[in-house]
Amino acid sequence: MEKLMDQDVFRKALEDAIKGKSANQAPFSKAWATGKLQKKHFARWAENHYHYVGPFADYLGYVYSNMPEEFTDAKDFLLQNMYEEEIGGDRHTDLLIRFAESCGTTRERIKNPDNMSPTTRGLQAWCYNVAMRENPIVAVAGLVVGLESQVPSIYRKQTPVLREKYGFSDEEVEFFDLHIVSDEIHGERGFQIVLEHANTVELQKKCLKICEIGAEMRLLYTTALFNDYVKNDLSLEELETAA
C-alpha cells in the first residue's frame, strides 16, 4: 500500500516532476538566452504569450471559486495573485505589450487571438480546463507550481541578454524584471498550499502528475514557438553550435 509522502519528500518529487520537462530546454529558450533571436521573433512570442498569461487571473478566479471556504490561506493567496497580475501596480499584460511594441508589433496585433498559434491555443485551453474542472489543490499544483514557478529561472536567463545584446531599455523589459520577484512569491506560495492541502496519497499523485503535464505543456508551447516562427531563420544545428 502506498504511503503518504512527508512534505520534504513530496516537495522534492514536485520539483523533479517539473525539472525533467523544464521549458529552459526548449530551442526557443536556448536561442533567446544565447542572443540568437531577432526582434521579430520576440514580437511573435509576445503575440502568443499574451494569450497564455493574459487570462491568468481568469484561470485563478475559477480555482478560487472551487476552493473550499475553510482553506482561507489558499483563497487569499489566489486573490492576491489575481490582484497583483491586474491592479497591484502596472497591469502585467500592459508591460508585456510595452515590450512587444518595442519589438515592432502593435497592441491590436497582440490582443487579436487570430495571431496565436494552435499550440498556444491548446495551452490556454488546458489552463482553463485545469482551472475549471480539477480539484482546486490539483489546479494550484498545475497552474502555479507546474507553470508559474518556472518563470523566475527562465527570465533570469532571458532578461540580461535583452539589455546587453539588443539594447532594450529598462522600461521596455520591465515585464521580465517584475516576474523574477512576483513569480518567486507566487511559485513558493503555490508550493506551500499544495504541500499543506494535498494530504492523501491520491491527491499527492494527482498533483505530481499535473505538475508534469503542466511543465510538458509549457515545453510544448515553447517548442512550437521555435518551429512556427524561428526555424526558417535559425537551424537547430546553428543553435547547438552557439550553445
Add this chain to the structure above:
Amino acid sequence: MPFVRVISENKIIEENVTENTNLVVQAGIKKFPYPYLKYKCGMGTCGTCASLIISGKNNLPEPTWKEVKVLKEKLDLGYRLACQFRISHDIEIKQD
C-alpha cells in the same frame, strides 16, 4: 548567513536569512519579516516597501532604475525599495 533587523511600527524584529534573500519575497511567502514588512505591488512601482537603511547600505547593490524613479530625493536620504534588492550582508532597515 546575513543578519537582518527590521524596525516597523515601533517593533523590532530580527533574524538570520539565507544569502540572496529578498525581503518582499520572504514576506510574500509569510516568512520573516512577515507580517511587519509593508509592501504592496512587489514591482517597484507603489513605493510601499520604501525603507530607510540604518546600517549595511554600502553592501547593497546600486539602486535600480525603479528606485531612482519612485524614491527621487528620498534615495539621497538613505531610502531604498525592499522589493528591489537582495541581501548578502547584515542589514538594519526602518519603515515609516
